[in-house]
Amino acid sequence: MNIPPVILNASARHTATLVFLHGLGDTGLGWAGALNTIKPDFLKVICPTAPMLPVTINGGAAMPAWYDITSLDEKDEKREDSAGVDWAVDYLMNIVKGEEKHGIQADRVMIGGFSQGGAVSLRATLTSENQLAGCVALSCYLPGNISALKKRIVDTPVFQAHGDSDSVVSFARGAATSSIVKSMAGNHKFVTYPGMGHEATPAELEDIKKFLLETFKQ
Template identity: 35%
Template sequence: MQDLKYIEIETNPNPTASVIWLHGLGASGHDFEPVVPELGLPEDAAVRFIFPHAPNLPVTINGGMRMPAWYDIKAMDIDRVVDKEQLMESSDAVARLVDQEIERGVNSENIVIAGFSQGGAVAYELGLSYPKRLAGILALSTYFATAKTVTLSEANREIPIKVYHGTSDPMVPESLGRLSVDQLKELGYAPSYQTYPMEHSVCLEEIQDIGQFLRRHLL
């Protein structure tokens, strides 16, 4: 996969921390761009937000239509039949963005990986396998597609993980969010789980909670 194009926002010059935030199926990096001012970060916080754009891929469940996607979804059953090879390629491409942030002077322990829906599945894969310690994983309305195949990094065995889900999500049922938490616990992690009365989306309360996570683990 070619290097990803992305949107970049810096809250102040000379960032000391980074958040790489992955959008969902059919969206773009612009999807979460508006949340930055809503996070309630301190005025002097110097954080670089990276919002990558997924490549255009044919998506089986949408009749093979090409759209921004981190990987193909072949069936919408409870196990989410996905193209894991494409998911791994996306994870590798996002890992290069992490590497880039480190090269730009941000310590790996000050980098959070966040993802919504498809982007969350990639965030799980990358965050748990990246060879250097990261600051945390934010998993929004998503599922752990590679729970049985991920190669776990010893550097991130104690990585903070916060999982968010809507109780009325028709696209990714909340049961998949809870399953992800169970799978993470079986692997030895200690994820925190939070739900909101919403569908397949985000809400202000959730964004504010994410801001608290970032203040706790980045600043």
């Protein structure tokens, strides 16, 4: 059964939206609380929950996942289920289209996520035909076939962040992803947090808040 997304409505006139995807095994509720502490009053936040999928690296046990991961080897280019990644990107962009129907155009919709959710958001940003307001990519990587991406520059601002003590998605992979994204995104920032693992910290949340306010100038 699909779990409805957690929606944090704007507390003032709704002029922008953030769609944020959680990491593997989490739910939309897992990030809603933290994002509610930094949400500007004009911003609506949508935190969907991924479908229950059997995850290979979890012994085939089902958990909320945006796509299957078949290997822990970060150098394995086929470690992510590419069809699943494509499905997740389409799912995310359909939410963006849904906001457009409510009067919030794509360039006022920011997407983002943590870990697996951040990976989907990065892929969506680099493949979207429309410019989005921005992308918040936390502790993540660029999934799927990278060579298949169109070699074009996107104007969507990207805030990418990673802890240098991350034992789940290595900092090296995050830095390598940063180099790829920087070559395709005209406005890209990569922030490193010393001593931070696979998590979020108050300092990171404060930087996300600044990115939101700078991007959505009222």
